[in-house]
Amino acid sequence: MGPSWYLATPYQWGEVDEVSIEKLAIDGGTPVRTTPLPSVGNKSGRDIGQEELANLTEVINTGTLFRYGGKFVDQLENEFSAMLGMKHxxxxxxxxxxxxxxxxxxxxxxxxxxITAPITDMGTLIGILAQNAIPVFADLDPKTYTIMPESVEALITEKTKAIIPVHLFGQTADMDPILAIGKKYGIKVIEDCCQAYFSEYKGRLSGTMGDINAFSMQQSKHMTTGDGGITVTNDDALNTRAKLFMDKGWPREPGVPREYLFLGMNYRMNELTGAVAVAQMRKVQSVVERRRKVADAMTKLISTAPGVNLPYVRENCKHSWWLYPITIDPAVLKCTSAEFAQALSKEGIPASVGYIGKPIFTTEIFQKQRVYGYGCPFTCQHTTPREYKESDTPNTLKILADIMPLSINEYFTQKDIEDYGTAINKVARAYQR
Ligand SMILES: Cc1ncc(COP(=O)(O)O)c(C=O)c1O
Incomplete structure (x- = not known):
């Protein structure tokens, strides 16, 4: 490593003046910041407060925590779908x-x-495997990290039942060609919107383009109940089956003897969760808007850093910034991505390379092909044998080796954002060739 210099200067938004130089924190210099991010808001960085508390109090006062007989879970289902312009x-x-x-x-x-994406959470795959179906992995676009339509089409067989594009980090997949493939082959499309509330693809919202689409309300998501989820669709038949599957296959029709129409789960949300979800639902658009402002300001400041590639946002699309992914250009910087991330972390901006370390199909489930006893569904008589090889998704390997998804939050102050800009400029300049 060469000498670590940087230009430690007060600057205007988007500019870094060359006044003084300072050693990188990783080489013993003073870190850009020592306090955790974000500087304001509650410790979790989530907007949870009086509105949630008021709804929870109301639920507790009714004494009904079960969704049937309560009001909040129904309200969530009706209002969330309406907010997106979806029917159910x-x-x-x-x-x-x-x-x-x-x-x-x-x-x-x-x-x-x-067919789905090799960079995702296991939650995308659990439902596929639980239904004894087989995940097949398309390669990813190197700029947006979402499935490439041409890679999807190359994987279509007579057994293909659905495509699940994952809107990674808050950017939608290239939906028009994916929807066209679905139509051409009579295959349903399920959007995985777990990281993408109110993302936009050519004027359409995430969760409104596929046949049936899913959102997560896990702690880190744009709206949160700690854990929770919601599926939306315009299709009446899919809605009926979805509602039954969520509740043990139980139609709950008044006056009809209790029955279970097919194997379903108990995935019912309770009223306590619903109460928080309704309050969160009212905030989610503002969370996304605030993140967009933060991301724009970050982009302005980071754009002055040599050899740092800013997140690419597809034309006519809007990111919702679940994470803010950057990469570095090895032609300009003499460090590895891991060294850059380490140096940035020492400056007080937590960074690491890769998001998930390896493509999700490198896990034992796929490599040893074990889900249920005897190796089902991989060894099932109905299954076409398949090997999951890293060499099948070369772009994905490169993405995982390069990418640094930085955290971003609606509570970031101007100072927090400036610290990102200062730290990234400092590290980039120190490693400039
Ligand atoms: C892309 C993606 N899909 C699915 C999931 C699963 O969501 P949950 O953790 O709420 O089960 C997540 C959550 O991390 C995710 O990021």
Whole structure:
């Protein structure tokens, strides 16, 4: 490593003046910041307060915590779907269950294939495997980190039942060609919107383009109940099956003897969660808007850093900034991505490379092909044998080796944002060739 200098200067937004130089914190210099991010808001960085408390108090006072007989879970389903301009909402216990509900509503047979992304949370795959279907992984676009339509189409077989584009970090997948593939082959599309509330693709909102689409309300998501999920659809038949699957296959029709129409789960959201979800739902658009402002300001400041590639946002689309992914240019900087991330972390801006370390199909579930006893569904008579190889998704490998998804929060102050700009400029200049 060469000498670590940087230009430690007060600057105007978007500018870094060359006045003084300072050693990188990783080499013993003074870090840009020593306090955790964000500087304001509650410790969790989530907007949770009086509105949630008032709704919770109301639930407790009624004594009904079960969704049937309560009001908040119904209200969430009706108002969340209406907010997106969708007909139906089906609430549940997590993003994983929201996706499982969508998959089960579509109803793959054992051995049917569902094409999705190799960089995602396991929650995208759990519902596929639980239904004895087979995940198939398309490669990712190097700029947006979302599935490439041409890679999806190359994987279509007579067993393909659905495509699940994952709107990674808050950027939508390239939906027009994906929807066209779905139409061409008669395959349903399920949007994984767990990281993407109110993202926009050419004027359409995330969660409004696929046949049935799923959101997560896990702690870190744009709206949160700690854990929770919601599935949305315009399709009446999918809605009926989804609602049944969420509640043990139980139609609950008044006056009709109790019955279970098919194997479902108990993924019911309770009223306590619903109460928080309704309050969060009222804030989610403002959270996304505030993150957009923070991201724009960060981009302005980071754009002066040599060799740092800013997040790419597809034309006519709006990111919702669940994370803020950057990469570095090795032609300009003489450090590795890991060294850059380490130096940045020492400056007080937590950073690491990769998001998930390896493509999700490198986990034992896929490599040893074990889900249920005897190796089902991979060894099932209905399944086409398949090997999951890293070499099949070269872009994904490169993305995971390069990417630094930085945290971003609606509570970031101007000072927090300036610290990002200062620290990234400082590290980049120190490593400039
Ligand atoms: C892209 C994606 N899909 C699915 C999930 C699963 O959501 P949950 O953790 O709420 O089950 C997550 C959550 O991290 C996610 O980020």
């Amino acid at each position: 909402g089906i609430s549940s216990t997590s993003g994983t269950s929201a996706l499982h509900i969508a998959i089960a509503a579509i109803g793959p047979n054992p051995g049917d294939e569902i």
